[in-house]
Amino acid sequence: MSLRSRPTTASRAAVALTGLALAASLVGAPGAAATAVDRQRDGSEPLPGYTISNPPLEPLVVEGEPTRVRQGVREHAAYTIEVPQDWNGELVLWAHGYRGTGTVLTVDPPGFGLRQRLLEQGYAWAASSYARNGYDVRTGVLTTRDLAGYAARLLRRSEGERPERTYVTGVSMGGHVIGRSLEQYPRFYDGALPMCGVLGDHELFDYFLSYNLLAQDLADVDAYPVPADYQSEVVPQIKSELGLGGPIGAPITNPRGAQLRDLTTELSGGQRPGADVAFTVWKDFLFTLATPDDGGPLALNGGRLAQNLDTAYTPRTPVDVDATVERVAPSDPRLRRTRSLTAIPRIEGRPKVPVLTLHDLGDLFVPFSMEQVYAREAARRGQEDLLVQRAVRAAGHCEFTDAEVARAWDDLTTWVESRGLQARPAGDDVLTPAVLAEPTYGCEFTDPAGYAQPQRYPTRALYPRCPER
Structure with a gap:
């Protein structure tokens, strides 16, 4: 990871606390005299009909130091931002999946052990509830981009500079959010890891x-x-x-x-x-x-x-x-x-930056064909060199082990940081029927340890074990 020298822990913590207080005074919640209408206009309250549940997130301890957590509301969406004491200058956005049609907005930290891994590697992360539930990719795209900008300003005030790189990762409908975000804001994000994602849109x-x-x-x-x-x-x-x-x-x-x-x-x-x-x-x-x-x-x-x-x-x-x-x-x-940004928008296969995906072979909720649609679209537009796809031998939806996700994340960031000087990471051919039909298809990136935890990974046992490598 691209770690750079930083001030001492004591001075860094003092600057961070001052920066967070300044950020709150400049762009945080309005004063007590603000009316409900004012709060609706400035986005510091949820949209009518919605409520927010974003309980305090306990900081993690990384290398003996607690992380710094900030939570609030922007653009009618709840958010959480977490920064390690030894920030590496890079930011990761987490795009959550479909929440159903309820009226409570919630925020997830990065899953699959990623929260801990990101912080240990020095990354700051941020996640939005989105402003609406339902299958509303538009609000996911807009509120995630807004949060990225806000987090960048906050980090600049507390750490003295903007993020060097910004990544986006997430799951399921969050994959639709990611796929469209890469095209809505070309090259704003430096790399993406959509998992079990709706990359085939309609x-x-x-x-x-x-x-x-x-x-x-x-x-x-x-x-x-x-x-x-x-x-x-x-x-x-x-x-x-x-x-x-x-x-x-x-x-x-x-x-x-x-x-x-x-x-x-x-x-x-x-x-x-x-x-x-x-x-x-x-x-x-x-x-x-x-x-x-x-x-x-x-x-x-x-x-x-x-x-x-x-x-x-x-x-x-x-x-x-x-x-x-x-x-x-x-x-x-x-x-x-339409090519407009609607609740369920098109994705055209124009990522512009490195994208690495994970998908379960037997997922029939967001089927493996979503990867095939995206692969064909990317190839049609000459973007296939920016796409790496990996199959996992499971039949659940987003049934990935922490090790599978960690490997994908590390391979993506190494690829991005190499700026093309290092070869693309390995992936699976998702388009050739004869390759997909091989009995061992998906073995390359499937973590065999998943078999030992049937409660966490219940469909792994439906697949024969892969040959030992």
């Missing part, structure tokens, strides 16, 4: 739509648009017709149920290790992602963008579903086409 919602339309077609049930009783009445009928009632790991013996499994495998990335058993992990959950459009905002109705007009479905036996499945156009084609 195609995630196409996949959810296809799963439910295919299941309906195979069960000979007409349930589109999705009715209000879809979960309570229609889905049990579909599952009965297709023989999908078995537990995780149970083979699918109904021919049409097996066809839905194989169709899902193809839609989610193609034949790859663990695909059959991964389907049994996710088959029930995928039905819950079909809900009626309530006429509200796009962030709560992502299916508005979904379509399957150009989707080719295989296999086509015992039912030729490519000919029989209902075809659906996006109900809001303008939002599907």
Whole structure:
């Protein structure tokens, strides 16, 4: 890591405390006389209808010294910033995943042991709650960028300089936030580590739509648009017709149920290790992602963008579903086409800076195909040299060990710091079908220690152990 000389601990702490106090007086919460309207206007309170839960974060002790933690509200979003005493001059932003549709905004510290690792390596980190919940990538992009700028000013006041480099990492919907952020603010971030990320943007919602339309077609049930009783009445009928009632790991013996499994495998990335058993992990959950459009905002109705007009479905036996499945156009084609920063925006594969990704092979919530979409887009725009992708042999969503994430993080930062003088780190080929179908695919970057902790990594046991290296 690029550690540089710093003042003594005592003088550094005094400067930091003075800087934090100055920052609070200049850009912190308004005075007691400020009205509720004032606080809404300046962004120091959440948006109407939302509340914030951001309890004090206990500092960590790094090399015998406590870190410095600052928490507050900006642009209607809660934030946390943490700085080690021996700051290395670099900043990491954490982009959290989907929070559901509740009205409480919360902040996560970096997961997978990253918080501790970042601080021990000298990095400062910052994380935002975003200003809204729901699938609202726009607010994630904007509030994360605002927080990056604020943290840079705060660090400059307390440490005497702006961050030398700024990274962004995160999970799931946070991957969508990262992918769009790299294009919304070209080269503002110096490197990115999206994990289990929605890098295929709208195609995630196409996949959810296809799963439910295919299941309906195979069960000979007409349930589109999705009715209000879809979960309570229609889905049990579909599952009965297709023989999908078995537990995780149970083979699918109904021919049409097996066809839905194989169709899902193809839609989610193609034949790859663990695909059959991964389907049994996710088959029930995928039905819950079909809900009626309530006429509200796009962030709560992502299916508005979904379509399957150009989707080719295989296999086509015992039912030729490519000919029989209902075809659906996006109900809001303008939002599907726009390049504007919407709640569910496009990502075009223009990262401009090094990106290293992690993805579970059997994740069918945010499927492995998201990596393939992004790889194709990056290649189409001549950006493939800036992208490294790694597969992990698990069927959970974001089921990574601390060691897998640590290795990815260290490889990314070494790559970025080399400024092109060092070769790209190793990754997996995510596009060649024959490579993905190899029994050992994903072994290179899968931590074998995950097998020893089934409570933390419950789907690792669904995959055969890799050969010892």
